[in-house]
Amino acid sequence: xxxxxxxxxxxxxxxxxxxxxxxxxxxxxxxxxxxxxxxxxxxxxxxxxxxxxxxxxxxxxxxxxxxxxxxxxxxxxxxxxxxxxxxxxxxxxxxxxxxxxxxxxxxxxxxxxxxxxxxxxxxxxxxxxxxxxxxxxxxxxxxxxxxxxxxxxxxxxxxxxxxxxxxxxxxxxxxxxxxxxxxxxx
Numbered sequence: 001x002x003x004x005x006x007x008x009x010x011x012x013x014x015x016x017x018x019x020x021x022x023x024x025x026x027x028x029x030x031x032x033x034x035x036x037x038x039x040x041x042x043x044x045x046x047x048x049x050x051x052x053x054x055x056x057x058x059x060x061x062x063x064x065x066x067x068x069x070x071x072x073x074x075x076x077x078x079x080x081x082x083x084x085x086x087x088x089x090x091x092x093x094x095x096x097x098x099x100x101x102x103x104x105x106x107x108x109x110x111x112x113x114x115x116x117x118x119x120x121x122x123x124x125x126x127x128x129x130x131x132x133x134x135x136x137x138x139x140x141x142x143x144x145x146x147x148x149x150x151x152x153x154x155x156x157x158x159x160x161x162x163x164x165x166x167x168x169x170x171x172x173x174x175x176x177x178x179x180x181x182x183x184x185x186x
Contacts, residue, residue, distance in 0.1 A: 008046030014062040018177040028151045045070045056143045058150035069147035076138030088124035095119035112160045120144045
């Protein structure tokens, strides 16, 4: 039997911020006020992430320029990692660097290979202010690094290089939401 509510069950599904929206391309501000409003944001972020079938979501992906992200992501051994981090900072990113497919809820329907380290350690706090340290390997490390990029105002497409980048930019321009592709110009 469950002893706590399902994350997102009391949240509201919010509109996803898409490539080109200024909030997605600007560094997020640190959270300074903790309380019910922050709790509600995190709940809504979980609800939005689940509705979009994602494994991670940063606050600016729902139009809020604050340093917060949520995740429900497996690692390469299929172990489930579920939680959120407020004011996260990258402590370590190391191990092997792998180029693997990456997608984003703010660039729906697309993916491209991105090089990421296979281990990442992030520290921050929870919505109640208690410290949290999250260590991820494999796919979960990729998720953590992806969400941290969002909080710095970057999307994965900015890490794609060479002919793959050209191909991705062409695919973006074919999408109804692709008018913001100019942020990816070389």
